[in-house]
Amino acid sequence: MNKKSIRDIDVAGKRVFIRVDYNVPMDKEGNITNDTRITATLPTLNYLLEKGASLVIGCHLGRPKGQPVPEFTVAPVAKRLAELLGREVKFAPDCVGEQAEKMSAALKPGEVLLLENLRYHKEEEKNGAEFAEKLAKLADIGVNDAFGVSHRAHASVEGVTKHLPMVAGFLMEKEIKFVGQAVANPVRPFVAIIGGAKVSDKIGVIENLLKKVDTLIIGGGMANTFVAAQGYSTGKSLVETEKLDLAKSLIVQAKEQGVNLLLPTDMVVADKFAADAEHKVVGLDAIPDEWMALDIGPKSAEAFAKALEDAKTVVWNGPMGVFEMDAFAAGTKAVAKAVADSDATSIVGGGDSIAALQKVGLSDKITHISTGGGASLEYLEGKVLPGIAALQDK
Numbered sequence: 149m150n151k152k153s154i155r156d157i158d159v160a161g162k163r164v165f166i167r168v169d170y171n172v173p174m175d176k177e178g179n180i181t182n183d184t185r186i187t188a189t190l191p192t193l194n195y196l197l198e199k200g201a202s203l204v205i206g207c208h209l210g211r212p213k214g215q216p217v218p219e220f221t222v223a224p225v226a227k228r229l230a231e232l233l234g235r236e237v238k239f240a241p242d243c244v245g246e247q248a249e250k251m252s253a254a255l256k257p258g259e260v261l262l263l264e265n266l267r268y269h270k271e272e273e274k275n276g277a278e279f280a281e282k283l284a285k286l287a288d289i290g291v292n293d294a295f296g297v298s299h300r301a302h303a304s305v306e307g308v309t310k311h312l313p314m315v316a317g318f319l320m321e322k323e324i325k326f327v328g329q330a331v332a333n334p335v336r337p338f339v340a341i342i343g344g345a346k347v348s349d350k351i352g353v354i355e356n357l358l359k360k361v362d363t364l365i366i367g368g369g370m371a372n373t374f375v376a377a378q379g380y381s382t383g384k385s386l387v388e389t390e391k392l393d394l395a396k397s398l399i400v401q402a403k404e405q406g407v408n409l410l411l412p413t414d415m416v417v418a419d420k421f422a423a424d425a426e427h428k429v430v431g432l433d434a435i436p437d438e439w440m441a442l443d444i445g446p447k448s449a450e451a452f453a454k455a456l457e458d459a460k461t462v463v464w465n466g467p468m469g470v471f472e473m474d475a476f477a478a479g480t481k482a483v484a485k486a487v488a489d490s491d492a493t494s495i496v497g498g499g500d501s502i503a504a505l506q507k508v509g510l511s512d513k514i515t516h517i518s519t520g521g522g523a524s525l526e527y528l529e530g531k532v533l534p535g536i537a538a539l540q541d542k
């Protein structure tokens with residue numbers, strides 16, 4: 149890596165601003181259901197603390213759209229982080245402003261301050277210069293250990309580096325190494341699996357992935373838009389109507405480029421988005437008007453698993469269904485098992501994808517669990533991520 153890391157700087161007695169990706173899955177009561185994204189940063193945090201730094205940690209949770217939405221407070225993260233670090237974690241109820249400045253100024257070496265959700269301010273996602281400057285005031289030097297957010301040119305990721313020199317943390321270094329290596333010269337067949345719910349974010353990635361992979365499997369919420377693009381009626385399923393033309397064109401592009409594009413042929417549909425919903429398996433031509441597709445069906449799962457049998461490189465982001473509810477977890481489980489059973493180099497990324505893998509107990513069968521979902525997909529496409537580009541050169 150041609151970027152500086154925390155090994156290259158002296159942090160003794162300094163306040164370090166660290167951007168992390170603590171966008172962790174939570175249940176309705178606000179309990180963290182998977183803390184991988186927190187534990188993955190501990191080597192960086194502990195190293196800096198041992199070297200005599202104090203830490204000002206910035207992160208986001210969910211998409212509160214620039215408002216202080218209580219559901220998206222990162223207070224539960226502060227509690228979990230304190231348990232994991234075995235030391236007190238102070239909490240600033242606003243990430244910028246007088247109180248945050250006072251709290252950060254009072255930090256002694258070895259002390260840790262977590263800032264409230266950065267996305268409570270709309271300037272974060274807009275990369276507002278003033279907001280970035282306010283964040284920079286909280287520290288002497290910056291560290292980016294948030295690979296998962298480095299595809300976003302947000303204030304705490306990109307803008308802040310104009311006021312605060314920023315270097316890579318250990319997690320960032322590790323992600324760049326593993327994700328980069330696996331796809332630099334992938335052993336073939338190379339299979340990518342895309343699912344999940346962030347359809348408009350990730351559908352654009354597919355065009356570039358088609359140039360790299362031999363097989364592309366699409367499931368989860370992402371598949372519904374492709375099913376609709378083939379002319380089927382999809383009832384109340386999650387569908388990005390604005391992306392139907394793009395989905396159609398991607399189906400054509402896959403054919404032209406000789407990529408084996410696998411879409412579901414059956415679905416598990418439900419009468420509502422709930423764990424106790426009435427549900428059944430149907431073919432694509434039989435999705436009832438008032439129902440929604442919440443998982444791929446068993447035939448699709450079998451076909452996807454078959455395509456993974458002889459894969460040598462696999463990249464997976466996004467669950468095949470609403471795996472958080474047992475009735476809609478079978479597709480994700482089947483694909484997870486197929487990836488685990490193959491002897492491919494496998495990279496699975498994304499907050500919910502990691503949670504799904506742990507739920508089925510197969511994480512240790514995966515070559516690299518990436519904390520980045522959208523970020524790892526964009527990195528795989530060959531894009532320069534703004535958060536990485538903005539780090540100090542060696």
Ligand SMILES: Nc1ncnc2c1ncn2[C@@H]1O[C@H](COP(=O)(O)OP(=O)(O)OP(=O)(O)O)[C@@H](O)[C@H]1O
Pocket residue numbers: 343344345346347367368369370386441442443465466467468469470471472497498499500501502519520521522523
């Ligand atoms: N058919 C579906 N309809 C609605 N939601 C779905 C469907 N299939 C999967 N999902 C939901 O998608 C969510 C995960 O999608 P997402 O794209 O955020 O993946 P991720 O692994 O968390 O990646 P990232 O880190 O980029 O967010 C899960 O909460 C899951 O319930």
Ligand SMILES: O=C(O)[C@H](O)COP(=O)(O)O
Pocket residue numbers: 169171210211296297300346349498499520521522523
């Ligand atoms: O979960 C993720 O992929 C990262 O935390 C980025 O979140 P975002 O897609 O809301 O920017």
